[in-house]
Amino acid sequence: MEFKTDALVIKATDYKENDKLLNLFTPSRGKLTAGIRGVRKPKAKLAFAAQPFCFAEYVLAEKGGRYTVTAAYLYDGFFALRTDIVRYYAACAVLEICDALLVEEGESRALFIAAAEALKGLSLTDGDAAELLVGFCVAALHEAGYMLDLDGCGVCGGEVKGNVYFDFDAGYFTCTACASGVRASGATYETLRKCAGLAYDEEKTAGGLKRALRLIRTYLAEKTEEEYPCFGEFIRLYE
Ligand SMILES: [Zn+2]
The missing domain is CATH 1.20.1440.120 (Recombination protein O, C-terminal domain)
Structure with missing residues (x-):
């Protein structure tokens, strides 16, 4: 099943060839880990959502206790921090x-x-x-x-x-x-x-x-x- 949640990316770690694992901070479920696929490929649409500090609405698919990001809508990436x-x-x-x-x-x-x-x-x-x-x-x-x-x-x-x-x-x-x-x-x-x-x-x-x-x-x-x-x-x- 899918659900939407606001989240902040606490940490993003490389995973497999092109994916990342995100440590997300969500208001209703605290800390959770979610995979996000293909974001290390050039021109990946969701690359913005796989960066620390990204503050966005995430759509997560849950299967067997594991979460995968299927979409994300940016509120703020706080890019000036860099x-x-x-x-x-x-x-x-x-x-x-x-x-x-x-x-x-x-x-x-x-x-x-x-x-x-x-x-x-x-x-x-x-x-x-x-x-x-x-x-x-x-x-x-x-x-x-x-x-x-x-x-x-x-x-x-x-x-x-x-x-x-x-x-x-x-x-x-x-x-x-x-x-x-x-x-x-x-x-x-x-x-x-x-x-x-x-x-x-x-x-x-x-x-x-x-x-x-x-x-x-x-x-x-x-x-x-x-x-x-x-x-x-x-x-x-x-x-
Ligand atoms: Zn005293």
Whole structure:
């Protein structure tokens, strides 16, 4: 039987002589693998649908638990990403995070929307790449059940300033008095609040973006036991 679904291509791997295997992210079925035939031949009509970042409506045929792409209608290929290496790595990090957080056959609408919005922001706007990536991470962690608590000290509820700490197990910051976790910076906390769309103090965000990126990558790695190489490369490249 055939069905239609919106999907984002997370990964495309060569398969047989002219085919590819796609790791697709779909809003209603989570992650699924689908074959797409003949796309490595010159002038293949569906070549566009077999590229990472392709955001399209896919028609999939299902037979014996295997999926094959029979048609695709492009929404956006986010081609501008390929002209800016820093934004490209941020976008790769978005896909890498989706791949790690997604489950097969699980509904993930909110994460799907967050990923599509992040790729749009990186590809079609001048928005700061690190802020877009951090904002996506905060939303993705929330959806995956690894929520970062950015609402004051996680222990006493007081203000987070001065010598602050971050508790990786609990996913919250703590104040100087509570001091649970490892040393962090107030700038990281304010920057995370900024990227999450919460009220923040601009003066206190100075120098926080790179720290926020590092903290989130470490947090993701601890929670999911994955390494996030593209995220790491983005941090290295981002000035
Ligand atoms: Zn406290």
